[in-house]
Amino acid sequence: GAGVSQSPRYKVAKRGQDVALRCDPISGHVSLFWYQQALGQGPEFLTYFQNEAQLDKSGLPSDRFFAERPEGSVSTLKIQRTQQEDSAVYLCASSLAIELDYEQYFGPGTRLTVT
């Protein structure tokens, strides 16, 4: 079946522009995570949704970052007034259930370059 999809796959933004990154999780998956992966590093947690509820946003680096999942399916990560340090791959992951052992399935990511 279809996996997690993300769009766009690549985004170039000028410093100061706003961007919106989309995640389509696997159908029926309850949990949705956003991670940021800098070049040559491991992914770092940004925020977590259980259905439409944002339960943890402790990893968002500043108030310029905002995420939503209004109907408990598609999620959007928005970055306002982008800065060069925002350049990274943004990964979305979804999981069927909330129990610990359920696998997080990752999408291919959106590579954001801020010039």
Add this chain to the structure above:
Amino acid sequence: QQQVKQSPQSLIVQKGGISIINCAYENTAFDYFPWYQQFPGKGPALLIAIRPDVSEKKEGRFTISFNKSAKQFSLHIMDSQPGDSATYFCAASPSYGGSQGNLIFGKGTKLSVKP
């Protein structure tokens, strides 16, 4: 403060050899330890995972060894193949009453298997 430390940063192994990647953690609240494989341009994909109540788990050519008292765990890839060449991440996650939390990743190990 890095919560999951991974070594080595890079590893070169001959085809048919054993690849060993090590991770150490500090937070005793971690309750789930997965290993992810990532190819260039792709999202991480789950390889194998372990809970701290077992000391070893094997799936095909992949084995996790877990030492709870030392707070260390490792991935062994037996009979390494060129197709195993990828970046490997260890991760850890706390359990919130049996519910999953976000994954905390190591910095990754770039494995190259020479034919």
